[in-house]
Amino acid sequence: MAEAYYQRLTDRLRDALLLEHSSWVDADGKLPAERILAQRFKTTRVTLRQALAQLEGEGRIHRSNRRGWFVSPLRLEYDPTRDAGFNDYVTAQGRLPRTEVLSLATSPHAPAANALGLSVNHPFYHIRRRRYVDERAVLVESLWVVPERAPGLLEERFEFSLWKLLREQWHLSLSHRSISMVSEALQGTDASELGVASGTAGLNICRTIFDDAHLPVEYDEEHWLHDALSIRVELKGTH
Amino acid sequence: MAEAYYQRLTDRLRDALLLEHSSWVDADGKLPAERILAQRFKTTRVTLRQALAQLEGEGRIHRSNRRGWFVSPLRLEYDPTRDAGFNDYVTAQGRLPRTEVLSLATSPHAPAANALGLSVNHPFYHIRRRRYVDERAVLVESLWVVPERAPGLLEERFEFSLWKLLREQWHLSLSHRSISMVSEALQGTDASELGVASGTAGLNICRTIFDDAHLPVEYDEEHWLHDALSIRVELKGTH
């Protein structure tokens, strides 16, 4: 086949976007309404939406609730193996970080218990946060900290680095960790807290952390918008 | 709103899939035709396809060209920081690996040259391979090796581990590496070599490798089907 119309449409839209947000993208990076675009490119909304979905998959544009389509900002570079705080590396890349604490609680959590090798009834400090880059919500995360490692932790503030807290206030070493990353479709609470439709592409990052003495410290799950980050890991030495 | 019909459809389909491929999924893991499913769930193909796309995003099912929808196998666990060969870790997980060499050439390549700090005209040994797990093509990769590090490399066979070759035949150490991972939409050659539609969700992994003496050795790009793998990294020691 020559090539599907929506494919050529995708290419044309992509080119237009690369033209430094030129012509028909407004100052906020907002694209014209679907109906307008469909008309302009002489096709239906359905077909146009195929092209938009394609570009969304490429991480070039994203939708915000029912407000419209927007050009996606540069991906954030992120090294999940380092324990630099979110605020630090976002700032280091010239972006504006912000963290919101969504909830604090003490309760058991089976996946965390499993990952850390504790009994399923073991209570955890549960911290749930939402994090922004340049005022765009890019991830929600849940952290489950073993209370024995950091008694009284919930009295602290969590707008900043948890690990820094654990290191400086409780002198923990966080030496052993296992990290897993899986692509996912954001759903339920995660999707709605990020203000995206259920099914939006995301990346799930889980960490399990032990200290020097191999005592379990923390388990966490991050749910990122897929287009918001680029993972980068630097390694030295053969294994 | 109560909940979109296609959302409930997604849930019902997901449940049915989790029932150990029960009832209407055949032995090969093939789902019934879209038209059949649409009829069975009393909706249109368009709406049904929304639900299928949702499950595809979750990595539960995938489409094979125009043959139909299939249940996706378990994700392969993969640690990009280790240099265990593909064949080794696929086998270790009880799966069947296979590698096809698609092309061998000697030519310059700007991105590789950039990553390795060489001039853009610098020639590379270029190896392109397609790799299978249980006879499903899950990734295509291109490797650009610096000829000075492994003279005569192209005479070898590449159905197995390149790194093993470099270590054993050329005594290279591959100590310093930078790895980046980005979600992408598979396109062009990558998509067609994997037998999927342009725009299918994928994961792009790039490595830049230097040896003990900080001499550039190799640059490679892998394009994975997003539902085929789960990244897992194990780390020891604080940074």
Add this chain to the structure above:
DNA sequence: TACCCTTCCTGGTATAGACCAGAATTTTCA
């Protein structure tokens, strides 16, 4: 037996139109 061709099945693309629900804006009125 080996190959080619036809036919059928399946997903892929596209049209045209309708109504819904949340977000943003404007208007109204206390």
Add this chain to the structure above:
DNA sequence: TGAAAATTCTGGTCTATACCAGGAAGGGTA
């Protein structure tokens, strides 16, 4: 002036239908 209400705009969902193109399978032919 300020808050509430109505309106408009935008994407989200859905129906019904049509035709296309690649894959698979069956059957016929050399």
